[in-house]
Amino acid sequence: MTQPHPRYRLVIAAAALALLTLSGCSALGPGESGPERNDVGEIVTAGKADIFALQVGDCLNNVENGQTTNADAVPCSTEHDLEVFSLHTITADDFDPAIEGYPGDDRVATLSRDVCTAGFTEFIGVPPEGAEHSYFVFSPTMESWMRMNDRIIACTAHNNSGKTTGTLAGIGR
Template sequence: MRNTVAGRVLAVGIALAGIGALSACGSEDDATRDEGTQEVTEAGNADAFSLQVGDCFDETEDEEFSEVPAVPCAESHDNEIYEQFDLEDGDWPGVEAVQTAADDRCGAAFEPFVGFPYEDSEIDFFSMTPTEGSWDEADDRTVQCVAFDLGGPVEGTLEGAAR
């Protein structure tokens, strides 16, 4: 997967090697989820491919990664996934086509999530998208839209932040 910030490409991707599961049964450093709500209840490492809408996580310094530091949204965090969708199966459409689809869908979902127009907001977004390698080798078609506050880490969800 590759991250992009509202049209600005960041050199960050998700490596395919070493992908683990986000569960209560993993290593002691793994994040845990509530069995009923599926919310992250204890901070720890999370498989980047297991993240879902509503999950919060912190930045990673690595350019390529398979895990991110997931945290309960009630705790201080950098990012929150607010939309997720799959691209159509088929041959790799290319970086530009993937990014256009991500920008369009993430942009359209932004205001309904934040409650404020993107152009006037203190909240920004980026997308995590498949790379050609993850598309071909792992059948990765998932795009995740990630909101973050330009002012820094937040506690709680950005849903309805209206700023």
């Protein structure tokens, strides 16, 4: 797998363990509840968010590096680590049509970087290079691709200085 620019850390999402397939494709465990949303889909009460059910505008805390299946979703009006700014569904158009099955870690990483870099520039208002913010990516692994039909790249913005309150949309730095 090629390494992304050192400023960017690739958070690989969605390790689809066999036990998860028994829970109706939800990554939340027994007794865990998802976040409460208002009529327009904004999180109003914190809760565990299934990585497979993120929405643009969701704010997250306590996301582990590596393979993860859920995170603490919080209202963006409270301190948070990440904000989802783009979701991209991988289709056959993203790769050579001759590729069948999982396209490979390198191809997924390259597509993720391309999608999130473009989305970051649009969302934040400046390109990632030299910005005060960076992005993290949740992307399919071979296991989640095969077991969970995971095709979602989720791009999240992060303040390099630590937690933030409110949205990073249009912050321009």
